[in-house]
Amino acid sequence: MAKWGMVIDLDKCTGCQACTTACGMENNTLPGENWQDVLFYSEGEYPSGQMKWLPRPCMQCEDPSCVHVCPTRATYKDMNAGGIVFVDWNKCIGCKYCMIACPYGVRFYADEKPLVEPDLKNIFPGENGQLWSPPYQGPDEDWRRGIGVQPKGVVSKCTFCYHRVSKAPEGVADLDEDDPELVEFVPACVRTCPPKARYFGDLDNPQSNVNRLIGNKRGVRLRDETGNRPQVYYLGAGAGVPAFQRRERS
Amino acid sequence: MNDGNVMKGGAGTGLLVISLLVMVASFGYAASSLATHGHAAFNASSNVPWGQPISTYLYFALASSGLGLLAAIPLVFRVKAYYPIAKRCIFLAFIVLVSGMAVLAMELGHTFRMLWAIPFGMQVQSAMFWMGVLYLLDLLFLMWKFQRLEGKDWDSKAARQIGIASFLGVLLASGNLALIFGMMSMRPFWFDGSLPIYFYLTGIASGMAALVFYTYLAYGFKREAMPEPLQRLLTGNLPVLFAALLGVTLLFVLVRMVTGLYSNMPEVSLVWSDYILASPVYHLSLWGGLLLPFLLLLSPNLRVQSGVQVLCSVLVFAGLFAERYFFVVGGQVIPLFKGTWAWDIIHYTPSAAEWSLTFMGAAMIFVLYVLGEKYFNLSDSPVTTAAPETSRAATAGAGA
């Protein structure tokens, strides 16, 4: 089985948020419930001030702290699915311990005050156990893997678009959106990225393009000190998050 | 004996009715808000996943553990002077824990699912799995122990063994509860291997506060009405122990504060400087809820006065509630992995529905307490006429 990994080239990323939008469309997430997001940072002051940004999906960690803490095994890492970390919506009890334990802040409860107004949960009230029922819904639903419109009282997160990736031919090294044979199996964020800053492939395959990029362009994992060992790598300058500081809004 | 217990009479019934009303009303409010708005009725969010209902649960669970540890003084360590509080401690530990669990049940996304998903998952890596196991055991041992005491079995081998098992259960349950927070290296404000000690101390201090308050309440705040051995304990060793507990708790809180402020790490130092110490409520709870009672209880003249003891118990109970709240929320107020994208620390204040769960839990304790005082003799003790010498020898043992 493959070990799916993502590589994000920060020298190419323009911070356009197309990935974030594509993810929300693909996975029927609520506004603000950004499984994939782009984080913007400012650092330093004139004349050396910088503006940086960083796309951030779930890192699908090799040693995921969210999995360790989950008391019900609702959150689990599936080695038969390329090492993707899923939430089983039939088992999650909504204790939110995983949200405490994920160092990257990529998990969402969504059964909460709206992150962005107006509250779409009121505009499209939930039916059949769904937290909200948008008029358009993706055709794939698999609650055991946290795919589909989220029900109430559970936690959701990025699935590396498993509903697409899982349909790829066995043994393929990379899922490249430029390959007409494979384009349908590429995760939505990767497929949509205009400057082609995102790559998706098999980290266990020595021939894969993702491995070549990580090796040749010195790929790094963010917050590696946590020991979670993400399956998402970053290339290029600026792969790091400046420490939090309080600032006055002017 | 036990004639002075006002809870057995009309005053108890009055309190029962009032607390029942508060309990039903607050439960109704919380339940209807949850039914209409889902968890949007809470101000807890994906940014601050654990809000006041969790800190309330934690507070009650630890107060219960504290009461369990106090009960061990007579029941495990055989300090006879403490016999008069043993049964009430065990009973209070039980009902406070049950009330805490009720609050938690209202907070979770899927409470009933938990009943099968946790046992079938057998996720032994998760401290929260062990929380379920250990607090369940704790509850069972408390019930079993109480049943023994109800059968006047204070000293048999079996009773002693249950007492020891219960004591270990309490230590493990509350120690593990601390590690739910203390093992989170990605949350540096909590990450601390000595957190179980902090939880034991604050737990036992709040347990002591609950014990003193409810003991006085049972006798209409009149110490003269209490059985003689209980009076002797309240004027002798117990307030000294109370003061000592507050002293060590204060020390622990201050050491955590100094280390936190000294740290350069914003996830720790800013929590102390810009969130916790920036809040007047925290100052009130620290200086009014811990230091003031500590100073009052240091004075040999003041600490034996009933009024002072009741006042201290109320101050400590409220102070430690706030302490717990700031501990839980403080670990989450610095936005995770957002760096300079976030402008400010996250603001969280409990919503009305979250407050109503706290009130529900508190009212539930009162309801169960009055029922307990009415139907059991919680001041029962095997040493109704212990000679002063025996008790003095015993209290010397307690101090060791």
Ligand code: SF4
């Ligand atoms: S990034 Fe967070 S949610 Fe994703 S696998 Fe790692 S710990 Fe789990």
Ligand code: SF4
């Ligand atoms: S919220 Fe759900 S997925 Fe997260 S730790 Fe609790 S049970 Fe597991």
